[in-house]
Amino acid sequence: MSKVTIIITAHNRKKYLPYAINSIFSALDPKSIKDLEIVVVKNFKDDNIDSWLDLHNVKNIVTSEESLAQKQAIGISNAHGDLIAFLEDDDMFALNKIYVLRKLLNYSDLDFFHNLFMPIEEATHESQIVPFNDYDVEFFHVDNLRNNKILKYIIRTYHPEIYNSCTTISKDLAMKCIDGLKRVDINTERFWFLCTLEKGRRIALTKSPLTLYRVHEQSYSQPNSNLFSVGLLERYIRSYTFMLEYFQKETVRRIVEEQYKLHLAHYLIYDRDNITRKLKLALFLLSNSLKPSAIYNEYSLLSAVSLLSSLMSTSLAKRILYR
Structure with a gap:
């Protein structure tokens, strides 16, 4: 049976991780967990979090690897899903993102899916349903993206090269590119889009904000964060x-x-x-x-x-x- 793997990466932060995972479980009928796999790759141990992950049958991997790319590579090596969605620990999935990912399993040649995001405040703990219908997804074959006009339209309209938590790839593409992934450090979101252009088949894009992007002062990537350098x-x-x-x-x-x-x-x-x-x-x-x-x-x-x-x-x- 086809399934989706969600790889959640965490580095040092413990605060937001339960909310990221709950945004997935809150969207699920308890009977439907069989076709979904959650893999957490983090650089810390925490008795409370680790026992909670074990209780909910979440694959919990602790690593000393520093880079986001290496954490993703570890998650991919332990993933069994046909589609792999990435989620960073401080973000959440909208409650209807799992529904969309399951629909995309019907496309056997799909190598890349990207959605837009909605900013949320730091204190947001609960996910929500966002506007989406099946007609909101636009499909492209990679061979057609050699046309500069189409490529520019895609990048300007959908921004497919930004934010890990908005990115989903096929396991097939992941394995084709995993050796390159290990060398890109934190620049993973751009790497996956570029790898799709080089080695992929079909891509799907939507402007629906199926990712909830947390704005806060402990982000490594947000320029106004205390941790940005x-x-x-x-x-x-x-x-x-x-x-x-x-x-x-x-x-x-x-x-x-x-x-x-x-x-x-x-x-x-x-x-x-x-x-x-x-x-x-x-x-x-x-x-x-x-x-x-x-x-x-x-x-x-x-x-x-x-x-x-x-x-x-x-x-x-x-x-x-x-x-």
């Missing part, structure tokens, strides 16, 4: 260096190159001294924003303006970039 941006930049070696298709490499330049711009706004490098990159991004062949025209313009603004004020540049 410039070192995080350096890790992203290193991952792009690897992906330029790993991916071979021209279309995919072009996307990686653009994403690399955008992340480099984000990194440089925190560097007050490297004025020449900032100016050169800003000019490149301004030029790229005018190219019809570019994928990220608007983001290139926004990043260029932020870089130039950082010559006067880093805080101003951050307000422009993270608005």
